[in-house]
Amino acid sequence: MDRRQFIKTSAVGGLGIFGAFESTFAQSTGPIKIGLMAPLTGVLAAGGKEIVEGFNLFWELNGKKAGGREVQIFIEDDGSNPDIALQKARKLTEQTKVDFLVGNLLANTGLAVAEYAKTNGIPYFIPVIAADDLTQRARIPNVIRVAGYSASQTTHPLGDYAYKKLGFRKIVTISQDYTFGHEQCGGLCQVFTENGGTILSQLWNPLNTQDFSSYFAQIKSAKPDAVFCMQTGADANRFLQQWTSFGMKGKIPLIGAQNTTDQSVIRSLGDEPEGIISASFFAEGNPVPATQKFVGEYNIANKQLPSIYGFTHYTAAIWLVKAINKLNGNIENRPLFLDTIKKTVLEESPLGKPVRLDNYGNPIYDVFIRKVVKRPDGKYWNVPIDSYPNVSQFWTYKPEEYMKQPPYSRTFQGIKKS
Amino acid sequence: MINKKHLFKILVLLLLIGLVVPFFTESYVISLCSLGFIYAIFAMSIDVLAGYAGRTSLCHGAIFGSAAYMTIYHVTVSGGDPFVAAIYGIIMAMIISLIFAALAVRTTGVYFLLLTLALGMIVWGICQRWTSVTGGENGLRGNIRPEWLMSAEHFYYFVLALLVISGLMMWRFVNSPFGLGLKGIRESESRMRSLGYNTTLHLILGFVISGIGAGLAGVLYAFFNSFVSPSSVALTQSVKGLLMVLVGGVGTLFGSLVGAAVLISLENLVSSFTQRWPFVMGLTFVLTMIFLPSGIVGKLLTNKR
Numbered sequence: 001m002d003r004r005q006f007i008k009t010s011a012v013g014g015l016g017i018f019g020a021f022e023s024t025f026a027q028s029t030g031p032i033k034i035g036l037m038a039p040l041t042g043v044l045a046a047g048g049k050e051i052v053e054g055f056n057l058f059w060e061l062n063g064k065k066a067g068g069r070e071v072q073i074f075i076e077d078d079g080s081n082p083d084i085a086l087q088k089a090r091k092l093t094e095q096t097k098v099d100f101l102v103g104n105l106l107a108n109t110g111l112a113v114a115e116y117a118k119t120n121g122i123p124y125f126i127p128v129i130a131a132d133d134l135t136q137r138a139r140i141p142n143v144i145r146v147a148g149y150s151a152s153q154t155t156h157p158l159g160d161y162a163y164k165k166l167g168f169r170k171i172v173t174i175s176q177d178y179t180f181g182h183e184q185c186g187g188l189c190q191v192f193t194e195n196g197g198t199i200l201s202q203l204w205n206p207l208n209t210q211d212f213s214s215y216f217a218q219i220k221s222a223k224p225d226a227v228f229c230m231q232t233g234a235d236a237n238r239f240l241q242q243w244t245s246f247g248m249k250g251k252i253p254l255i256g257a258q259n260t261t262d263q264s265v266i267r268s269l270g271d272e273p274e275g276i277i278s279a280s281f282f283a284e285g286n287p288v289p290a291t292q293k294f295v296g297e298y299n300i301a302n303k304q305l306p307s308i309y310g311f312t313h314y315t316a317a318i319w320l321v322k323a324i325n326k327l328n329g330n331i332e333n334r335p336l337f338l339d340t341i342k343k344t345v346l347e348e349s350p351l352g353k354p355v356r357l358d359n360y361g362n363p364i365y366d367v368f369i370r371k372v373v374k375r376p377d378g379k380y381w382n383v384p385i386d387s388y389p390n391v392s393q394f395w396t397y398k399p400e401e402y403m404k405q406p407p408y409s410r411t412f413q414g415i416k417k418s
Numbered sequence: 419m420i421n422k423k424h425l426f427k428i429l430v431l432l433l434l435i436g437l438v439v440p441f442f443t444e445s446y447v448i449s450l451c452s453l454g455f456i457y458a459i460f461a462m463s464i465d466v467l468a469g470y471a472g473r474t475s476l477c478h479g480a481i482f483g484s485a486a487y488m489t490i491y492h493v494t495v496s497g498g499d500p501f502v503a504a505i506y507g508i509i510m511a512m513i514i515s516l517i518f519a520a521l522a523v524r525t526t527g528v529y530f531l532l533l534t535l536a537l538g539m540i541v542w543g544i545c546q547r548w549t550s551v552t553g554g555e556n557g558l559r560g561n562i563r564p565e566w567l568m569s570a571e572h573f574y575y576f577v578l579a580l581l582v583i584s585g586l587m588m589w590r591f592v593n594s595p596f597g598l599g600l601k602g603i604r605e606s607e608s609r610m611r612s613l614g615y616n617t618t619l620h621l622i623l624g625f626v627i628s629g630i631g632a633g634l635a636g637v638l639y640a641f642f643n644s645f646v647s648p649s650s651v652a653l654t655q656s657v658k659g660l661l662m663v664l665v666g667g668v669g670t671l672f673g674s675l676v677g678a679a680v681l682i683s684l685e686n687l688v689s690s691f692t693q694r695w696p697f698v699m700g701l702t703f704v705l706t707m708i709f710l711p712s713g714i715v716g717k718l719l720t721n722k723r
Contacts, residue, residue, distance in 0.1 A: 040693050041693065041695075041696055076689070076690070077689055077693055077695070081649050082557065082645065082647045082649055083643070083647075083649055083650060084685070086643055086645060087450075087453070087685075087686055088689075090446060090449055091446055091686065091690070093446075094444060094445045094446035094449070095444060095446035095447070107555070107556055108555055108556050108557055108647050108649075111556050111557070111559060111645075112557070112559070112643070112645045112647065114559075115559040115560070115561070115644050115645050116644070116645075118561070119561050119644065131556065178554060178555040179549075179554055179555055179556050409549055409550075410549060411549075411550070
């Protein structure tokens with residue numbers, strides 16, 4: 001059965017009708033098995049832990065049940081390494097026989113697993129993997145960005161805001177030199193320059209840059225109106241600390257991609273990030289009751305404010321359960337399951353507003369322009385100061401036309417020459 | 419306990435077990451075994467150089483990875499045939515190992531180690547930075563297995579066959595007069611030179627042949643994973659191969675099989691029980707180094723003598 005199934009799935013999968021025969025054999029009894037992958041060792045172990053905490057928080061609060069069936073969660077460590085991630089995806093799918101996969105953090109781990117999901121046909125949900133092309137030029141029908149976001153989705157509006165509302169005309173960008181950085185930075189550059197702004201220079205720092213001082217010198221000599229900074233994890237910490245200690249803070253305005261001032265970064269800093277403006281669909285300081293309820297619950301369970309990692313996986317769990325409930329737990333028919341997920345509109349999202357997916361499997365959000373503000377208890381968080389309603393991954397472009405341009409890379413940043 | 423004749427019997431027994439494994443297990447275990455075989459080829463190729471020529475290399479991961487890159491690139495980007503791609507992959511491995519060999523073989527010991535480390539890092543840097551060709555950090559993706567290799571069992575037998583063939587070839591190689599020449603160089607390069615051997619050329623050829631083994635493993639890895647990223651080229655890959663050799667026993671060739679089996683099982687099975695699996699792995703190495711400095715197979719072989 002197993003072997004035949006595999007041959008059949010791979011042969012049929014090629015034709016794009018994954019698992020069409022599967023439902024004939026499948027029975028919707030027994031527990032629903034979910035495979036959650038996160039980097040629990042390696043460079044991104046801290047983020048991985050928050051993925052697990054966020055995902056588990058939902059089940060702790062609501063019980064491990066969905067669609068009348070018991071839910072079992074199998075957590076595997078992807079080691080922040082695509083080769084290990086692939087092995088674990090194989091194991092969860094072929095040995096543990098999970099019904100679907102969720103998770104991963106680093107883009108390359110997600111892309112590796114997505115390739116496996118493409119051949120195997122197993123549904124794969126990616127709340128943090130932001131590589132643009134996974135829901136654009138190279139989309140895979142069974143890979144859906146449930147409660148996730150694409151890299152340039154939130155920097156498009158930031159480019160608009162920086163030009164129109166903040167009045168910047170000439171900026172310098174400094175981003176991490178890898179795909180996620182190229183894509184986030186490209187989104188901002190394209191919109192900013194199409195509005196009429198100028199990118200004076202683009203700096204790319206390698207991952208794990210210890211010393212930013214040489215970049216600061218270049219920024220100073222360019223005399224920009226503002227600096228756009230895209231950093232994640234420890235790089236973001238170091239950048240913000242050094243920006244302050246080199247006396248740049250307050251002299252040149254700093255705007256950031258969402259990860260630069262994510263809670264996972266600023267909770268370990270002092271007043272360095274205060275006042276930085278960034279754009280994201282999630283702001284832990286949003287006063288709406290739904291968000292504050294989630295932030296409170298997360299804070300009680302994990303003794304810290306939620307980051308984007310915890311939030312997206314918590315929301316993904318709600319989303320999945322809602323779809324499973326709609327099907328009364330009968331998720332063995334994969335095309336139907338995927339379709340239901342795509343059609344599910346999440347009214348009860350912690351964002352306080354309904355969220356739905358576009359035709360390409362990426363959510364449409366209200367994107368907040370956020371500012372880092374001090375809370376009464378001395379901690380810092382991101383508070384929305386403005387918002388762009390219903391932003392899709394294509395910004396205001398037509399999807400077909402947008403996808404004709406190449407994906408953002410170090411060499412293509414969508415910059416319009418004026 | 420074990421002499422050469424026994425070793426042969428054991429290998430035949432292992433092969434028979436290998437042939438029937440797919441009938442008793444599920445596809446995950448089969449694919450895990452396939453992965454183990456691929457790494458066994460890789461580790462053997464390192465052992466040819468480390469065990470017989472006395473040159474411990476830290477650049478075989480780079481050779482392995484470049485072959486994998488070449489294979490996937492040829493199929494997904496240039497739209498070529500998978501088998502032509504496999505041949506290109508191996509040629510790629512040959513070229514790279516030829517360049518590395520020309521630069522590195524004059525050195526020995528820790529200098530050889532550091533030089534190969536640096537050469538490997540150059541390849542890693544290129545894969546990381548040359549985004550338009552290698553896809554940068556995200557790597558290259560695409561299912562390149564031909565139709566008849568799609569099923570886990572078919573692929574398993576395919577890899578098993580190549581493991582047997584390449585294993586026999588490497589075994590023949592190290593026991594040939596040429597291989598004995600390498601051993602001579604390991605013991606004393608200057609003496610071999612004064613006997614009239616062109617030791618540099620000898621080592622270069624040995625390096626390239628070892629590189630072909632690593633390239634073959636890389637090609638199979640590309641077929642297996644349909645994916646390659648800088649992590650396949652990185653230093654950790656070379657170190658992983660070297661650790662397999664060390665656990666199995668340096669200079670035993672077939673010890674690499676055992677080493678690969680131990681490492682792959684630790685990495686994939688222990689990690690389901692504990693998040694501290696790297697700790698378990700580290701402890702295993704420390705204990706192996708203390709109690710079995712000549713490796714598992716090495717220990718079994720020396721007991722006899």
